[in-house]
Structure formats: C-alpha cells, structure tokens
Amino acid sequence: MNAPSPHGPACVTPGLSVPDPFAAYWLAQVNLRLRREIAWAWHQRAGAADPRDGSLPTETDPAGDALDWVRFATARERFQQDDPAAAYLGDCLARLPRPALAGGAWAFVADAAGLDEAGTFVLAMAMAQHLDAGLGPVFAACANDATRPYPTPALAQRLWDDPAAVACLLTEDHPLFRLGLLRSGSGGGLGWQMPLDIAPAVAQALAGLRADDPARPHVTVPAHVRLDGVPAALAARLARGRPEGLELVALHGPEAADHSGWAAALAAPSDRALHPVSRRALAEPETLCTRCLLAWIDGADLMLPAPAEEDYPALAIAAxxxxxxxxxxxxxxxxxxxHGHRPALPCTARFDVSLPPLDHAARLAMLVDGLGASAERLRPALEDCARRFRLEAPAVRRIAADLRGRPDLDAGHVADACRAASGARDDGATQRVTPRFTGAELVLPPRQMRQYVEIRDAMRALTEVHYRWGTAQAWSEAGLSVLFCGPPGTGKTMAAEALASDLRLDLYRTDLSQVVNKYIGETEKNLRRVFDAAEASDAILFFDEADALFGKRTDVKDAHDRFANIEISYLLERMERFRGLAILATNRRKDLDEAFMRRLRQVLEFPMPGPEERERIWRAAIPPNVDATALEFGFLARQFTFSGGHIRSVLLNACLQAAGRPPEAPLPAGKAGRLTMRDVLVQVRRELDKLNRTVGEEQFGRYAAQMAEWLS
Incomplete structure (x- = not known):
C-alpha cells in the first residue's frame, strides 16, 4: 500500500475528497492506522515486510491472531518504531494537522454528543466504509477474517492507542448509540464483533457532502398563517429553540389543512428550519431515524405526513x-x-395545537395572488368561490397554479376547479342527484314562485352580504336552511333540483336509512359526516322526508330517548351553523319540532296545483318527440285534481302503453310517437285506483262512452 501524504486525508480510493476538515482529519486517522496495522499483519502472519504493492496479507487462524496480539504487544510497539513503513505511518499520524475550530456537521455532532477522541475515532471508522469503497478488504485483512469486510469494536480497540477507552463505548447509554449515530445491527445487542454501522446519508452529511441535498427541502412560512390564536405560553415554549429531546407537536385541524405551513410558522420563531418527510419513510423506521439524525445535524425539525393506522407501529419504533x-x-x-383511536407515540413532551380553518379573506387573498393579472377582472367570482368552497390552503394553491395564465379564464372555470378540488362524493349516507329541471320549468302559484326566486337570489347574494355588508361575523357565515312542505308530488324535489341548476351547485340527497342508526351516538356521527362533506364542497344538502329525522323531541323515558334528544339538538346546532343551502322536504309540517322551525330562514309551502297550474304541468310534461295534438289539456286539468308528480306518472304510463301499438295515421315530422285521449284517460283511471279515489263516469264527461270498458 502506498504511503499517504501527511498534508491531506489518507484514502484508499484515488481522488476521494472530504470537504469537512474535521471529518477529513479523522478519516485520515482511520486510514493511517489501518495501513500501519496492515504492515504489522505482514510481519506477524508472513514474517515479511509489507511489499507495498497493494497486496494484503493472507488470512490465518483468528483465535491465534488474537492471542498473538496479547503475546506480542511489546514486539508490536517496537515494530511500529523500527519498521520503516510503520514508522513512516506513525510519523504521518503525529504530523497530521488538526483543523482549527470551525463550524461544520462533524464538529457540531462531536461537540453536541460530547464525544471524546476514542468515540470520535469509532464514529470515523463507521462512516469510512460508506465513503471509501476500497476499505472493505482492508477491514477484513486487519481483522484476519474475510467474512468481516467492515469495522468492528474489536478492530477499533486494536487500532486505537487506548483500548480501555474503546471498551467504555460499548453501552447503550453512550451517545453514539443513545442518539442513534451508530446502529447496533440486526441482532439488537452490542458486541465486539458487531458491525460499526451508520446510515450512509448521515455519513455523507458528516463529511460535508450533502450541503445542498435536494432530499432535505425546507418548508417556508405561508402568508396566510397567523399565530394570533396560538396560546402565548405554547408559542413561547416552541420559540425557546432546541428542545431537550424528541418533542411531538400534534396539529389538530381539518384533514386537508395546511399542516406544513402551520408547522413552519410555529418553528420559525426558534430559527429552526422544517424538513418534510415522505409518506414512504413512515413505514420504514430506519429511514425515519435517518431523517431525524439529519434534522438534528441541520438544526431542523420534521414535518410528517398524516399517518394511517398501519403506520403507527413503525412510527413508535422510530420515535x-x-x-x-x-x-x-x-x-x-x-x-x-x-389521540383519537390511535396509540400515543413515545416522546419527551407533547404539545397540541388546534388549527383554525382557512377563512374567506385568506382564501380570497390566495386566489387573487395566485391568479395574477386575471384576478382583478374576476374579483366578484373569486369572492364568491372563496365563500362557497371552504378549501384549505394546499388546494387553493393548486387551483391557482393550474389556472394561472389561462387566456380564456372565466368565472365558470374557477368555480369548476374549486368544485373538483372539494372532493365531493357519494359516501353511502348521501347520493348525488343530477338536476333534471331549471327554475323556468317550475309550475307554482305566483306567491310560491316569488318565494322560490327569493331563495335563489338570497343564495347568490350571500357573498356580498356577508363579506361586503358585514353580516358574516354576526351570523357566523351561515347559509340558508329552507323547508319545503306540501303533499306528495307537488314539486318539492323538482324545486330542489331547479335550485341546484340555477345556482350551479351539486345536489346531494340524504339517505335517512343510512343516517339514522339504532346504536346510541351513531346518528350524530353520521350527521357530522354529512354536514362536513356538504360544507366543504358547496353542495346543496337535501333531506327528503325530513320529518323522519327532524321530528318532535320526545320525553325522556330511557337512555335511547335521552340520546335521541341529544342527536336532534346536535342537528339543530349544525343546521344553524351550516354555511351552504340545506333543503328539508316533508309531507307533514305539523310534526316538526318548534325549536327547529325557528332556525329555518324560509318555509315554502307547495300546495296542490289549481286548474291553471295543472294545465301548464300537463303541457310541460309531454315528451318533446311525442305528438300530443289530440289531447285536451284543459279538460284533463279541470276534471282531475292531480299533483305534478301524479300527472307525470300518468303520462309515462300512457307512453309505455302507446309505444306497443302502431300509429293509426302517419306521424308529423320529428315525432316518434303519438298519444290519444284514450291512452291518457286509461292511465288516469289506473292512477285514481292507485290513490284509492272514487271514480265516476261524470269525471270523464264526453269520453265516458270510450272509457266504458275501464269504468265498469
């Protein structure tokens, strides 16, 4: 092996340079001592001098070698003084220039961990194997064991001048192991022949090779985060700087909240950076432990992703x-x-921080800033979307980035992007309804139609009234809760669909069988999920047959009655805070709780339609491709007091029967079928029977003779 220069690090691999001067010094210590040990191995095992051609001595009996080490200790010392190569290497060791005190990862770790020279040398041996590829065979040769091409405590004791100092390192309480700098191996215990191992990324950081590591990005503090609501004592505690040990800061907030932004803001007063951790690292304790060491070296903290239940065992190991x-x-x-249902993680201190949801002003500011030049032109639309879609900061940033610079950007594009980001979906308790009607298709008496328009316009004005007129704070940004009541088939569901079309909102019908649960407390959980999902996505929440869920509160006779009243109270409270449009439909208004009625903004009665409304419904309900010139709509409207739902049922059944019979005369252009009065009146009779109504010939007037077969 070639003798190294005393003026730089001694490395086996040519061209290997270590930027950190302290790391370079200690790696030189490792390499020079290994080279000197190789010279002794040649002398002891082969009885020859090191040929200095790069070859290594052959392996002999390890047990005999260990005994010879004790027996020839004095001879080994004389050899290091008398042998030219060994003496030269010893002289290089003595003349190695110690770097002046300066910063750097190595100096920080050695000082923070309180390492003495023996501990520092052992740490250098562990990192050398990950930096110098040529050292594996050298370690094996020095250990006289080809199966151990890595450093061990036994080899460190042989190389270091004070063997007792190395022996004192083999304890779990030593900083090298307590801090996790050295890993104790797969067996979990400490022993002389265990590998001295360190995470490769940590070795590179200590050597100064990862100064601009892209795997350790920093999280910056976003403008929308304000620490005003954080308790002063907690903020002061987090601002104190370096913690005493692993501390856990639990960020309680919406699932989609800007946890990283809040963490960066909480860490900023202590001048500590924040490193994000990938989801993959949560399931791999070794990876997460490495990230912890790198954060400690950098004077940073870690931002972990939200863990799933199956991540907690690995998280606990890393903690x-x-x-x-x-x-x-x-x-x-x-x-x-x-903690919810999740286990507590080991830590020296835990702090719980409640994150407020992103408010309207912050959402609007992020949209305006993110959309650049287009923002001023779309300001009213942005204000409306900031109210309607209660998105958190990460989603708002993504929307702005996706839409920025789009030349044809309009209000519809912004609303569609916000709606898509809200993540509304069917979840078993609610089903999405595709609107089939618009407000122009509603057939209502004038008073009810005016009230429908008022509800529609009130929803459109919510943004201006809340945030420009200033009602948001007094009314907690509440939306509208409306009751639709009236007999079956009078247009309650149709009006809900028309509102969804006119307002361009998603409509979700609540399946009461999925919400109401026989188990105590489950109904409240289901209701919370329904309301939270509807608020986040700016959807209309439609409770059909609402009296089944919103009925009168009962006298308390047992535990189920008591919890039923609690659930209804929770429902009333959520109704009052709901920021969207809740439509409640019932056939029995008198059964609803009075306290609940007080929380409604409007009550829209749907009466049975009169003759004029019925005629309009008959005409509007005819399919566009059906020839209905033979129908007397005025007669049908006067003679039969049907609701709109019943009229549509009659016409559908009539179409189904007429489709099976060929037309008696050619159809007009563009028509696929024809309805006659007999087709319709037969299904009228069927509908009257279904409703259990008395049927007389006088109802059918001049058509009674044609209907004799069905009237008998």
Missing amino acids: RRSLALPIRWFLPAPQGGG
Missing part, C-alpha cells in the same frame, strides 16, 4: 430510537384534540 435527539416532530392529528 423510541430517536427519543434522545433534540428535535420536534410536527404531526397532523384528528380534529378536536386528543
């Missing part, structure tokens, strides 16, 4: 191993505080 590291984990946690 236990990193318990002594003075860093903080910022971790998303369930809204409302506490």
